[in-house]
Amino acid sequence: MAALCYLPSCHRSVSKLLSNSKSQGHLHPNLSVSNSNPNPNISGVGLQTRRRSSSFSIKASTTAFAPLEHSESTSLGEIIRSDFPILRQKVNGRDLVYLDNAATSQKPNYVLKALKDYYESSNSNVHRGVHYLSQKATTAYENAREKIADFINASDHTEIVFTRNATEAINLVANSWGDLNLGFGDEILLTVAEHHSAIVPWQMVAKKKGASLKYIGLTAGEVPDIEQLKKALSKKTKLVVTHHVSNTLGSVLPIEDIVIWSHEVGARVLLDACQSVPHMMVDVQKLNVDFLVASSHKMCGPTGIGFLYGKSNLLSSMPPFLGGGEMISDVFQDYSTYAEPPSRFEAGTPAIAEAIGLGAAIEYLSGIGMQRIHDYERELADYLYYSLTSIPNVRVYGPAPSEIIHRAALCSFNVENIHPTDIATILNEEYGVAIRSGHHCAQPLHRYFGVNASARASLYFYNTKEEVDHFIEALRETIKFFSI
C-alpha cells in the first residue's frame, strides 16, 4: 500500500542546504531507509528493537546532512525562512519579525502541502472502512504515529497516543492514571516554573483523591532547585511533573537524573516536552520517562494535534479517559469492553489531517536535522541573551548561559517602570516585532519573582541574528519612547 511520502529533498531550502553541504564536501545523504535506523537523528545508545505492525510499515525516506564545519554562506535561518510564506508579510508597513515561537511556530510549505494534499486526495475516516480512500487515510495516519515514535525513539508506535494538544495529554494522564493510582496522602511534585497545563489538571485530581501538590523553588541562579527536588522525593511521592525546557526561564533540566531519583522512591515522571521536542533531540528511552507530552503546533505542525507518549505497561493498565467510538472493543447495552492502547485513548474521529500534518512536520525537521537546529539555536540563544542584557534597566529571567548551563533561545524580561504589554504594543505597532507579554501561562513563577507579567522573545530555527538585532534596536527605541 502506497504511503503518503513527502521527500524533503524536493524542497527548495533543504536543497540549498544540500548544495551548501556539497560545496563543502560534507554531503552524506541517506535517501532510502533500511530497518536499522530510520531516523538518523537518534543516537544508537539505548535504542531497543521496535516492533512494527506489518500493516503499517513505513517506507519513509529522510535526508541526513553532515554538520557544516564552516559555511561562507548564510545562516540556517536565512536559508530556511523562504519555506515559511507567513514570514514574508508586513505589519504596519514593516517587515514582520516573529519572535513568539514559544507560543506557536510557523508552518513550512511542506506541511501546508501535506494538509492540502490529504484533503484533495485522501480524505476519509480512518480505521473504519475497507474502501480505497479509507485505507489510504488510515495508512497515512498510522504512518504519522510511526514517525512520532521514531522521532522520540519510543520502543513501539503503540506508545504514542494522539491528543488534541499537550494540555489534553496531561489531562488524560491525570484523569486516567492519576485517578487510578493516586490516593489520600500521596504527593505530586512539581516545580514552581511549570506551565498551567501541567499544574491545573493535577490540582483537580488531587482534590478528588485527597493528594497534595508540592512545589520546588528556584536556585539563586534562577533554575529549578534540583537538590531541593531530590530531598523532597519520598515514599509519598507518586508522580513528578516537570518541564524539560522552561517556556519562561529558558533553562534545561537534567531529566535523566530526575527520573533516576524519582524511580528510586517508586514515583513516575511526566515530562512536559513542549519546548524541547521542537528544538532538540529527545530520546524517551534514554531519558526513561514514564510519560511525555508535546504539541504539534510548536514544532511546525498544525494546531489541534499533540501526543502523549506512555510506556506500554502503563498505558495498558490505564482506564479510558473519553468514551465513544474507536476506543471500544464490544458495546452492550449495560457495559462495554475497551480497545488496547493507543485506540483506548482516542475516542471518536481523530484529527486525521492534523496528524498527517504533524508527520510531515517531523519529516521536515528531520530533513534539516535536529542536532543542526539545536546547534544553531544555541548560537541564537546566547546572542539574544547578551544582546538583551546589554540594554540598561532590562531584567532577564532565568540562568545566564555558560559552558555548563545552556539556555533555550528565549528570554522573558521586564523593563523597569514600563509594563510589558506597553512594550509589546509599541514593538508591534511601530516596528513589526511580535513578542509575547503576560504571564506565559506561568503565574506561579511570576508570583515567585514578585511580578505580574513579563515580555518574552522566543526564537526558532527560521529566525536570524539580524532579526534579533532589529528587535534589540526596536526595544531601545521603545524604552526611549516611554522614558521621555
Place this chain on the structure above:
Amino acid sequence: MNCFTLATELILNPNPNHKHAPSRSRRLRRRCSYHFVLRCSAAPLVSGSAAIAVAAIATVTESDLESAADACNLRLRRLSDEFKSLPEPIDRVKRLLFYADDLPPFPDADRIPSNRVTGCTAQVWLSARLDALGRMRFAADSDSEITRGFCACLISVVDGARPEDVLAMHAEDLADLNVVGVAGRTHSRVNTWHNVLISMQRSARALIAEGEGKPMVDSFPSLVIGGDGIRANGRYADAQVQLASGVIVLAFQVSTVLCFLYVWWSEFLQN
C-alpha cells in the same frame, strides 16, 4: 433631565473625584501636543477644555439627543472619529497615552480583588458608584499606561450615564475604536475594551440590584478550587442563584396552580 441640563449640572458640580494627573504622567504631557476640540459632556473635564465642551454640548446635544443613551452613543462616535482621524498607529498610541494622563489617581483602598478586571494581560482595577443623581461614576487604573488610556477612553464615554445606558452598550460598539492592532472585533483575552466594559456592566447590574433591595454577589473569581473545597463565586454564582431563584419561583407558581385546580375539581365532582 435632558443632556443640556445634565452637562450644565456637571460643569457647575464637577466630579468630586477628579484631580489632575500625578507627576509620573507629566513626561507624557510634554510629548503629546494634541488638543481636543470636544470632550464628552459627562466625563471629568480638564480645565481649559471645559468651556469648549460646554459650548459644543449646548450647540449639539439639546436639539439632537433624544435620551441619555444617545449621549453615550454620541460620545462613542466622537471618540471613534477622533482615533480614526489619526492614520498612524503610533499617533493613536500617543493619543491613548494622553487620555491616560487624564485619569485621576485611583485610591489604594479600592485596589481590592473584587475591583480587578479579569481577562486582561495588565492589571486593571475598576470601581463604580452611583452619584446623587443616580448616574454611574467610574474610576480605573492599571499598571500599563496604554491600558490606562483605554480605561480613560471608556470612562469618558460612560461616566455620568445611567446604569441602563451602560448595560445597553455592546462590546461590538467598540469595534470601530481601532486604536491599536487589527480593526474589528477581537475576542482575544487581551481585548481590554471588552473586559473593562463587561466589568462596568457587571457593576451597573449590581448597583441596580442593590437599589432594588436585592443582595449583591461577589464578582470574581468564577470558580475556586482550593484545599478547602470547590466553591462557586462570581458569574457562576450569579447564574446559580438566578437559576435556583427561577426554578423555586416557577415551582411555587406551578404548585399553587395545581392546588387550585385540585380544589376546584374536587368541588366540581362533589357537586
